[in-house]
Amino acid sequence: MATTSTIDDGDSGDAAPVNTAALARARRQRILAWVLPIATLAAAVAFWEFWVWYKAIPHFLVPAPSRIWATLMVDGPSLMRSAWFTVRLTFWSLFLAIVGGVLLGALFALSRPIEMSLFPFAVILQVTPIVAIAPLILIYVHNTFAALLVCAWLVAFFPILSNTVVGLRSTDHNLRDLFTLYRATPWQRLRLLLAPSALPYFMAALKIAGGLALIGAVVAEFVAGATGANTGLASRIIESSFRNEIPRMFAALVLVSLLGVAIFLMTSLASKLVLGKWHESEIKRES
Amino acid sequence: MTAPLIRLDRVRKEFGRHVLAVEDMSLTIDRGDFISFLGPSGCGKSTALKMIAGLLPVTAGTIEIAPPEEKVEQDLGFVFQEPTLMPWGTVFDNVWLPLRLAGLSRRAAAERVRAALVEVGLSKFEKSYPRELSGGMKMRVSIARAMVTRPRILLMDEPFAALDEMTRSKLNNDVIRLAHEHKLTVIFVTHSVFEAVYLSNRIAVMAARPGRVVADLTVGAPWPRGEEYRVSPEFSAEAARVSEVLKGTLHGDDIDH
Numbered sequence: 001m002a003t004t005s006t007i008d009d010g011d012s013g014d015a016a017p018v019n020t021a022a023l024a025r026a027r028r029q030r031i032l033a034w035v036l037p038i039a040t041l042a043a044a045v046a047f048w049e050f051w052v053w054y055k056a057i058p059h060f061l062v063p064a065p066s067r068i069w070a071t072l073m074v075d076g077p078s079l080m081r082s083a084w085f086t087v088r089l090t091f092w093s094l095f096l097a098i099v100g101g102v103l104l105g106a107l108f109a110l111s112r113p114i115e116m117s118l119f120p121f122a123v124i125l126q127v128t129p130i131v132a133i134a135p136l137i138l139i140y141v142h143n144t145f146a147a148l149l150v151c152a153w154l155v156a157f158f159p160i161l162s163n164t165v166v167g168l169r170s171t172d173h174n175l176r177d178l179f180t181l182y183r184a185t186p187w188q189r190l191r192l193l194l195a196p197s198a199l200p201y202f203m204a205a206l207k208i209a210g211g212l213a214l215i216g217a218v219v220a221e222f223v224a225g226a227t228g229a230n231t232g233l234a235s236r237i238i239e240s241s242f243r244n245e246i247p248r249m250f251a252a253l254v255l256v257s258l259l260g261v262a263i264f265l266m267t268s269l270a271s272k273l274v275l276g277k278w279h280e281s282e283i284k285r286e287s
Numbered sequence: 288m289t290a291p292l293i294r295l296d297r298v299r300k301e302f303g304r305h306v307l308a309v310e311d312m313s314l315t316i317d318r319g320d321f322i323s324f325l326g327p328s329g330c331g332k333s334t335a336l337k338m339i340a341g342l343l344p345v346t347a348g349t350i351e352i353a354p355p356e357e358k359v360e361q362d363l364g365f366v367f368q369e370p371t372l373m374p375w376g377t378v379f380d381n382v383w384l385p386l387r388l389a390g391l392s393r394r395a396a397a398e399r400v401r402a403a404l405v406e407v408g409l410s411k412f413e414k415s416y417p418r419e420l421s422g423g424m425k426m427r428v429s430i431a432r433a434m435v436t437r438p439r440i441l442l443m444d445e446p447f448a449a450l451d452e453m454t455r456s457k458l459n460n461d462v463i464r465l466a467h468e469h470k471l472t473v474i475f476v477t478h479s480v481f482e483a484v485y486l487s488n489r490i491a492v493m494a495a496r497p498g499r500v501v502a503d504l505t506v507g508a509p510w511p512r513g514e515e516y517r518v519s520p521e522f523s524a525e526a527a528r529v530s531e532v533l534k535g536t537l538h539g540d541d542i543d544h
Contacts, residue, residue: 172371174367174368174369174371175371175373177337177342177365177367178365178367178371178384179388180341180342181340181341181342181361181363181365182360182361182384182385182388182389182436183361183388183389184388188388192373192384192387192388193373196373196375196376199375277375277416278374278375278376278416278417278418279374279375280418283418
């Protein structure tokens with residue numbers, strides 16, 4: 001874990017006297033950071049369970065957590081198949097959003113005329129709600145997976161595009177001069193200067209796009225599910241609602257949430273790994 | 288010592304149609320000169336430096352630099368006002384950069400990078416990241432990076448303006464030592480009379496609107512110099528003389544800063 005400290009002129013780098021009280025406080029903080037959210041979550045679930053039992057709420061209105069868990073166990077295999085579909089859809093769209101966003105962003109950063117010509121298209125695609133476009137895409141694209149992929153991609157790719165453009169343009173101008181002075185080739189300039197400068201912006205976009213890819217996938221599946229196609233978790237939620245199987249709706253919902261949390265943790269971890277050593281956003285300050 | 292090392296002939300720089308940053312600047316700089324460009328902000332001293340480095344095109348006039356006797360990766364070292372380090376790279380990576388851009392691998396460059404870090408007293412910090420260093424140390428990394436290609440000419444653009452007085456005078460001594468040991472020709476841009484007098488054996492005093500050289504002064508004190516010069520009566524007298532010249536160049540509206 002990176003920590004920040006300033007080494008002063010002439011300092012031989014001796015370890016500072018260990019402050020045991022501060023260390024203990026830091027350890028307590030670390031433990032609390034895990035214990036508190038888990039405890040709160042557990043308490044909320046316990047209260048939910050208790051309330052459903054206490055008020056005798058029928059499970060077709062609000063199922064108790066234990067019932068949702070039981071449903072997950074029974075329907076597990078079939079739900080997992082749907083979950084796998086949503087996972088593939090989400091990650092493919094995220095992957096293609098990264099490829100498309102970075103390539104197009106690099107192109108925009110290289111050429112203002114290209115940016116000016118193509119940016120309106122990107123904006124129109126971004127501001128038009130995906131629910132409104134999805135039915136059309138489902139009509140035009142026959143392969144359901146491909147159609148859903150297009151929808152999820154449209155939602156996820158814009159933040160990557162715009163942040164890549166900003167990131168590539170945010171290079172320190174003195175560093176650019178330095179690269180000119182030492183006659184850097186365009187490739188060296190891209191690899192050693194532009195890419196690292198853009199990286200913090202890209203990682204911020206990745207965190208947003210990860211969540212958006214899942215939202216795009218779920219929304220697209222909903223639209224597809226409404227037309228009867230059996231796809232991923234979202235279409236299972238629709239199907240279960242048609243059949244009034246509320247516990248299964250919750251079970252599928254739990255899986256969608258878990259997937260979202262997993263994506264969030266993955267993108268956060270990636271950001272920490274890539275930027276942890278040098279960028280302010282990922283550096284832990286000693287207090 | 289035949290032909291001058293650097294010759295500026297009626298160099299002119301216009302920004303847009305209305306801003307004349309440098310007006311017909313002519314100057315010859317010999318090998319081993321330590322010359323300061325001294326003047327108020329807006330006098331075109333940084334612009335002149337960037338044109339000499341080839342980072343800005345001249346609008347008119349010529350800048351000639353005698354070709355180096357031996358081939359080096361870059362004959363010019365440039366130190367910016369800010370340390371201008373890559374925050375994502377360690378101290379080693381930053382000093383390696385000029386050699387890396389010239390195609391030297393980490394291993395091939397290692398010896399020279401470490402030698403440059405020894406010169407600025409940072410050999411223990413090659414694995415540190417810039418954010419872990421103080422302002423003065425970052426500046427020393429920047430100087431090591433400029434020195435790593437073994438240039439003949441070192442261009443410095445107000446490098447110590449943002450540093451505290453103690454660090455600044457320490458770094459002044461480092462620059463004198465490096466310039467002396469490596470027989471560098473240094474062009475040092477500054478707005479501090481004391482810094483210019485302490486460091487250089489020549490001072491080009493510049494005036495603003497339009498930017499131009501108004502006086503080419505010689506600082507006679509023996510060179511290289513040390514702390515004893517800073518407290519000597521000659522230093523005070525020299526500083527007073529240069530201040531007078533500089534004051535004569537200022538327009539009424541420049542006095543406020």
